[in-house]
Amino acid sequence: MTKSMLMQLLCLLALLLTGIFSLSFGRVSLGPADLWAALSAPANDPRAIILFELRLPRVLLGMLVGATLGLTGAALQGVLRNPLADPGVIGVSSSSALGAVIAIHLGLAGVWSLAVPAFAMTGALLATLLLLLVSARDSSVLMLILVGIGISSLATALISLVVNLADNPMTLQDMIMWMLGSLENRTMTDLLLALPFILIGWAMMIGVGQGLNAISVGEDTAQTMGINLMWLKLRIVIGTAISVGAAVSVCGSIGFVGLVVPHIARALISREPGAILLPSAVIGALLLTLADVITRTPLASSPLQLGVVTALIGAPSFLYIVFHTRKDMR
Amino acid sequence: MTGLIIKNISLTLEGSQILKDVSGTLMPGEVVGLIGPNGAGKSSLLKSILGLVHPASGTIELDGGNLITLPPKERARMIAYAAQGSPVYWPLSVERIVALGRIPHLTPWQKPRPEDEAAVENALLMTDSAHLKGRLVTTLSGGERARVLMARTIATGAPYILADEPVASLDPYHQLQVMHILRQQAKAGGAVMVVLHDLSLAARYCDRLILLHEGRLIDQGIPDDILTPQNMAHVFSVATSRWSQGDDHFLATHPLPGKTEVL
Numbered sequence: 403m404t405k406s407m408l409m410q411l412l413c414l415l416a417l418l419l420t421g422i423f424s425l426s427f428g429r430v431s432l433g434p435a436d437l438w439a440a441l442s443a444p445a446n447d448p449r450a451i452i453l454f455e456l457r458l459p460r461v462l463l464g465m466l467v468g469a470t471l472g473l474t475g476a477a478l479q480g481v482l483r484n485p486l487a488d489p490g491v492i493g494v495s496s497s498s499a500l501g502a503v504i505a506i507h508l509g510l511a512g513v514w515s516l517a518v519p520a521f522a523m524t525g526a527l528l529a530t531l532l533l534l535l536v537s538a539r540d541s542s543v544l545m546l547i548l549v550g551i552g553i554s555s556l557a558t559a560l561i562s563l564v565v566n567l568a569d570n571p572m573t574l575q576d577m578i579m580w581m582l583g584s585l586e587n588r589t590m591t592d593l594l595l596a597l598p599f600i601l602i603g604w605a606m607m608i609g610v611g612q613g614l615n616a617i618s619v620g621e622d623t624a625q626t627m628g629i630n631l632m633w634l635k636l637r638i639v640i641g642t643a644i645s646v647g648a649a650v651s652v653c654g655s656i657g658f659v660g661l662v663v664p665h666i667a668r669a670l671i672s673r674e675p676g677a678i679l680l681p682s683a684v685i686g687a688l689l690l691t692l693a694d695v696i697t698r699t700p701l702a703s704s705p706l707q708l709g710v711v712t713a714l715i716g717a718p719s720f721l722y723i724v725f726h727t728r729k730d731m732r
Numbered sequence: 733m734t735g736l737i738i739k740n741i742s743l744t745l746e747g748s749q750i751l752k753d754v755s756g757t758l759m760p761g762e763v764v765g766l767i768g769p770n771g772a773g774k775s776s777l778l779k780s781i782l783g784l785v786h787p788a789s790g791t792i793e794l795d796g797g798n799l800i801t802l803p804p805k806e807r808a809r810m811i812a813y814a815a816q817g818s819p820v821y822w823p824l825s826v827e828r829i830v831a832l833g834r835i836p837h838l839t840p841w842q843k844p845r846p847e848d849e850a851a852v853e854n855a856l857l858m859t860d861s862a863h864l865k866g867r868l869v870t871t872l873s874g875g876e877r878a879r880v881l882m883a884r885t886i887a888t889g890a891p892y893i894l895a896d897e898p899v900a901s902l903d904p905y906h907q908l909q910v911m912h913i914l915r916q917q918a919k920a921g922g923a924v925m926v927v928l929h930d931l932s933l934a935a936r937y938c939d940r941l942i943l944l945h946e947g948r949l950i951d952q953g954i955p956d957d958i959l960t961p962q963n964m965a966h967v968f969s970v971a972t973s974r975w976s977q978g979d980d981h982f983l984a985t986h987p988l989p990g991k992t993e994v995l
Contacts, residue, residue: 483821609840616835619884620819626782627835627888628808673824673868 409670410681417465417688424461424695425453432457459590464694465687466593466600467585467649468659472686473679474642475660476667477607480614480675481638482537484546485727488661489646491720492546493553494529495655498647499580500557500564501525507568519599523647529553530639582709583656585694596648603645604683606637611676618675656709658716659686659693665723689715733891734795735759736781736923741790743776743947750776751787752947758892763914763924765938767931767958769968772944774927775816778894781925782813794892808836812888814895816927818881823870826880830855833887855887859913875906882913893917895926899933911937935959935974935981943967959983 426432430452432440440449471489478487489495505511505521514520536549561580578584613634616624625631649656663686667678670685690708693715697706736758743751751773758764766774779785781792783804792799794810802810812833820829833855834848844852856862859879864872872880878898885893895914899907907930914924915937928934934941934955941958943950945967951958964972970985 612835612838612840615832618820618822618824619829619832619881620815620821622779622782622784623813623815625784625804626808626811626813627832628803628805629835630804673822674828675822 406671406677410684413670413681413684413688417684417691420688420691420695421461421465424464424691425457427695428452428457428698455589459588459593460585460694461691463588463593463596463653464585464690466597467653467656468687468690469683470600470603470645470649470686471656471659471690472663472667472682472684473604473607474646475662475686476664476675476679476682477610477614477638478642478660479664480610480679481617481635482533482546483617483675484537485665485723486547486661486720488658489526489642490655490657490659490716491554491661492529492533492550493557494526494533494642494646495650495657496554496557496561496581497529498522498526498643498650499655500561501647502651503561503564503580507564515595519595519648519651522651523599523644525557526647526650527640527643529557530643534635534639578707578709579654581655582707582713583650583654584708585653585697586705586708588652592652596652599648600645603641603643603648606641606644607679610634610637611679613676614679615674615676654709656690656712658712658720659690661723662716662719663689665719733760733921733923736799736892736925737793738777738781739791739793741777741780741787741792743773743780743785743787745776745785750947751780753790754944754947754949755790756942756949756952758923758925760891760921760923761918762939763918763926763937765934765941765955766925766927766944767929767934767941768944768950771946772967773947774944775896776947777942777944778813778896778925778927781894782811783807805836808890809888810890811892811894812885812890814882814885814893814898816896816900818878820869820877820881823868826861826864826867826869826872826883827852827856829869829880830861830883830887833884833889836888836890851889852887855883858886858916859883860909875902875909878902878906878910879913882910886913886917891922893922893924895924897927897929899928899930907933931959931964931968931972931985932983935983955981 426437432449432452436449437453440453443450475488479485501521501524502518505517510517533549537546558581565577613629616627616629621631663682664678666685667681671681672678693711694708696711697708738756740753740755741751742753754777766777768774776785780787830852831844834844834851837848856865859882861879861883864876864880869877869880882898898910911933914926918924938955940953941955942952943958943963950967951963961972964970965988969988971988972983972985974983
């Protein structure tokens, strides 16, 4: 077995263990025996209610969203050939959150159950397309980040505007939820709403690895190797928009996971952009599950926000990566 | 293999005409040099053959068939490209870079087969880079990097190789080394078309030259017939002196009489 296969297995194992730990951890602690008992307990058993209605949707959703952020971060970094690309940094997540907030405030959620995810995906799609257009003209790391900051700030400002203009103003909690992300109080309904779109988004990116490897020696050269560049980019842009949009519509915009995860995957598994897609999904799920566990540690009187935890891990990593890659920046 | 035949291609990009009615051939066993001043359309001619840009008119024939309608993967197995400047965007290992050359032969999920590994090994040997296999491409010197990227091109195993200024920014020794590698490809039955700015290298390593100027074909033929004082004065606005030493032919450029004041 190669080192990279071993690492991938270890990551999967860590994900499984962290998931089980996350199910048992919280205000009411469920030991292994309780978890086991809850599986066969009647539906009104408190242990079963905590497990199936409170913890399981949260853990599964955290894994799905984490995997989405990890996968799309790796795919975006690969296709933009940019180590700082990530749905959060480049403004895709916040544009997506803007879409969701607009749908909620126009009252569309009551009319059409899919309005929120649909608007969130549209926001993500517009931001991703804009970035792709910019990177076609100027592919420098700096340009992408500057445009990303622009998109991100504009989307955040517009979210505030929508909230201000709303007839029944949103609470501060809602604002935090959209801007920093949260997994609190999520139900199976939320999970089932996002799941199909997240899976469709992932499916669109199946098989892009070879193309991502090829464009690491330039877009022209990749095309001369028989790679259909347009199709490669389209699949990643639309796959990212659909899966990130769906994730944001139920969890808000969670930052930095997509940025950090591919770097961990490169360090542990492979330097090839095509080889770290799946590992990035697994590590993303692991990282977000861990971050969610941290939000529930009784450090403060009230639970920590998930986005605060990921930013506390992510923002210093972002700076580290910037300093580490600054000689490659143009 | 019956060669690559370019007939009367014209190319317009963003409103300006880049190539006007250009024709030329590339036959197995030969190294053809594409020469001409900056902006003459040399890179655009290579890109037209590679399908990266689409000529408005004209035909390109490969081994008797229409190249333009050939599916991209099949074209990729026939024609390999060495891009100008050879960029690499991630710190990949030399072995993995060279292995990228096998992509035209593999489906997205396929693992490299023994023949793919053999082609990679062979390309590393041919370019004298086998000892660099485990190194990261970011740690290589300019000369090593040029060889490794050439190995990527050769690993494709394509009978036709198109190289865009492969010796730019290399020191004299490494220029000769890269030209020698291309010469070896032709000797083994391949066909090489190479964009060169160094007219002396063009004189020494190319069997034939294609001279372009402002998007038009000025002349093509053996170096002796192309590198004439008239052509050089007309196209490059330079005077030349030429001499031979054994089998090697040399060429040096000077300012045209009366043009010294602009230098």
